[in-house]
Amino acid sequence: xxxxxxxxxxxxxxxxxxEEHLAVQSVTIRNMVKEDGASxxxxxxxxxxxxxxxxxxxxxxxxAPEEDEDYVKKFVDERGEIPTLLELAQxxxxxxxxxxxxxxxxxxxxxxxxxxxxxxxxxxxxxNDRTPEEEKAIRDEFQWAF
Amino acid sequence: xxxxxKITLPELSPEIVLFHILPKLPGKSLxxxxxxxxxxxxxxxxxxxxxxxxxHVTNVDRSRHEKxxxxxxxxxxxxxxxxxxxLLCYPFGGYNLIFVSSVTVNGLVCLGIEQRNTNEVxxxxxxxxxPLTGEYKTLPKPSGVYQYNMFExxxxxxDDDYKILSINNHGNVYIYSLRSDSWRMLESRVEDxxxxxxxGDHNLLDGKLHFLRDLAQKEGESPGWLSRTWIIEMWRMNxxxxxTNMVNISYTHYDNRIRPLHLxxxxxxxxxxxxxxxxxxxxxxxxxxxxxxxxSRPKMDFTPMYIETFVSPNQYGVN
Numbered sequence: 001x002x003x004x005x006x007x008x009x010x011x012x013x014x015x016x017x018x019e020e021h022l023a024v025q026s027v028t029i030r031n032m033v034k035e036d037g038a039s040x041x042x043x044x045x046x047x048x049x050x051x052x053x054x055x056x057x058x059x060x061x062x063x064a065p066e067e068d069e070d071y072v073k074k075f076v077d078e079r080g081e082i083p084t085l086l087e088l089a090q091x092x093x094x095x096x097x098x099x100x101x102x103x104x105x106x107x108x109x110x111x112x113x114x115x116x117x118x119x120x121x122x123x124x125x126x127x128n129d130r131t132p133e134e135e136k137a138i139r140d141e142f143q144w145a146f
Numbered sequence: 147x148x149x150x151x152k153i154t155l156p157e158l159s160p161e162i163v164l165f166h167i168l169p170k171l172p173g174k175s176l177x178x179x180x181x182x183x184x185x186x187x188x189x190x191x192x193x194x195x196x197x198x199x200x201x202h203v204t205n206v207d208r209s210r211h212e213k214x215x216x217x218x219x220x221x222x223x224x225x226x227x228x229x230x231x232x233l234l235c236y237p238f239g240g241y242n243l244i245f246v247s248s249v250t251v252n253g254l255v256c257l258g259i260e261q262r263n264t265n266e267v268x269x270x271x272x273x274x275x276x277p278l279t280g281e282y283k284t285l286p287k288p289s290g291v292y293q294y295n296m297f298e299x300x301x302x303x304x305d306d307d308y309k310i311l312s313i314n315n316h317g318n319v320y321i322y323s324l325r326s327d328s329w330r331m332l333e334s335r336v337e338d339x340x341x342x343x344x345x346g347d348h349n350l351l352d353g354k355l356h357f358l359r360d361l362a363q364k365e366g367e368s369p370g371w372l373s374r375t376w377i378i379e380m381w382r383m384n385x386x387x388x389x390t391n392m393v394n395i396s397y398t399h400y401d402n403r404i405r406p407l408h409l410x411x412x413x414x415x416x417x418x419x420x421x422x423x424x425x426x427x428x429x430x431x432x433x434x435x436x437x438x439x440x441x442s443r444p445k446m447d448f449t450p451m452y453i454e455t456f457v458s459p460n461q462y463g464v465n
Contacts, residue, residue: 089162101166109170117181124163126183135181141280145177 006033007041008056014049015041022059027096046094051087054079058100072103082111082123164189169202173278173454196456200252203453214416214427215250215277215452253278253455256299256310272297274308274324274459277452283459288312288320288329308459311383325462416440418449425449 004020006029024030032042044052063071079085085104092101112120117135121128139146168176168190176199180187189195257273270293275282291314298311308324319332382390410416415430427449429438 086158086162089166090158093159093162093166101162105162105166106170108167112167113171113175117178120179120182124167125158126186128182129184130181138177138180138187142177142180145174 008052009041009043010047010049010052011045012049014052016049016052016056018056018059025059025097029095044091044095047091048087051084051091054084054088055091055095055097055100059097068099072099076100076103076107080107080111082108085111086124160185164195165198168195169199170207173456176456177278190456193458193461196458196461200455200457203455204252213452213454214418214449215255250450250452251299251301251308252457253453254299254308254457254459255450255452256297258293258297272310274299274310276455276457276459278454279456279458281458281460283324285310285322286327286329288322288331290314290316290318291320324459327462 005017006020006023008016008018008023008029010016020033024033029042047055058072058075061068061071061075076085076088079088085108089101089104089108092098092104112123115123117128120126164185168179168186171179176190180190253276255275255277257275258270259273260270270287272285272287273282274285291312295312295314299308300311301308305325310322312320312322314320320329321332322329384390410429417428417430419426419428424442424444426442427440429440430436431438
């Protein structure tokens with residue numbers, strides 16, 4: 001009996017094949033398959049090919065359920081760069097793969113928890129819209145945390 | 147310029163950052179990160195965020211967030227010890243403490259604070275306090291209850307309410323509800339159910355208050371430091387007043403002055419010991435057989451376990 005294969009297309013138009021029973025760990029893909037049978041290519045216009053390759057590597061894992069938790073942690077640990085983790089988290093959110101998204105976000109949180117304010121803004125692409133006075137008011141209120 | 151592409155990517159949604167990354171950060175980092183931008187500051191003070199963060203620290207990741215909070219009555223200061231890093235922090239100071247409930251609930255602590263009025267007459271306030279955010283609420287006091295009575299904070303899921311149970315020296319039970327911001331007295335007295343309950347011999351397990359009753363004490367034996375047999379009954383207080391006998395234990399114990407506080411994920415133990423006139427919080431490494439004293443204080447009075455949350459004591463808006 002041959003296993004059914006799906007084709008996913010990244011933002012930069014690269015094609016990836018994956019067995020359907022593995023792909024439907026993504027709730028988003030599962031719903032698409034249910035709706036229209038998904039015989040053709042599934043476009044993922046927000047996910048670039050580098051990130052999609054990672055997601056597919058994760059979906060293809062062959063892990064016993066009891067080892068899965070450790071595997072997800074290790075999987076994100078090995079990709080410890082914040083930009084990669086953020087994109088992985090975003091793709092996992094869009095594709096609704098909860099475990100992967102939680103693990104990637106947990107890793108980001110661990111990495112940034114001791115960052116300076118400027119480092120946090122840079123890592124998460126946030127613009128500083130605080131005046132120095134506003135910042136000082138918070139510093140004064142929660143002095144012990146700084 | 148290799149990173150340029152990543153930095154300018156427009157696809158990172160606020161949802162990822164606000165709902166999935168921020169709630170996983172420690173409380174201390176979050177206080178600092180209020181400075182990052184206006185959106186973060188306003189989001190971090192919403193009840194929605196308090197709930198998401200609370201869910202994470204209580205259901206997903208509790209052991210990483212557990213702390214010992216050290217509250218001393220004569221030294222007017224508060225300290226916390228982070229159980230996983232075994233580090234000491236000094237966040238607060240400036241109150242004169244009378245009592246504190248032995249349990250903290252969802253990051254809230256119930257305190258009794260000394261209040262001296264102009265006539266130098268001793269009085270006290272009951273405070274519900276979030277040590278992380280510094281937010282507090284002064285609660286009304288029931289008549290017939292004094293500062294040396296027992297005050298215990300707990301939470302009831304069924305009506306999403308924080309409650310305080312107080313038992314006075316006549317065995318009358320009073321229950322405070324944060325939602326209604328009022329006290330009521332129960333019809334049945336606690337001594338009808340569990341006589342000889344001693345303050346300190348109770349704990350919050352699975353969200354319900356459990357009391358220990360020492361039968362040996364009832365039979366007139368003096369509780370000394372030497373080995374003796376303890377006969378213990380554990381009673382659970384159900385919701386608002388019913389009692390169930392849960393466990394009966396009989397065991398021989400040498401010293402009741404060591405108390406485990408937290409089992410670290412690396413197998414080490416945080417515990418409290420008493421030595422003559424001082425209390426110590428220690429980290430014990432069973433593998434290396436070493437004991438590190440994290441802090442030693444002249445008689446610590448209260449060291450409840452504590453987690454940092456953003457839960458507001460003023461969330462129900464009643465004044």
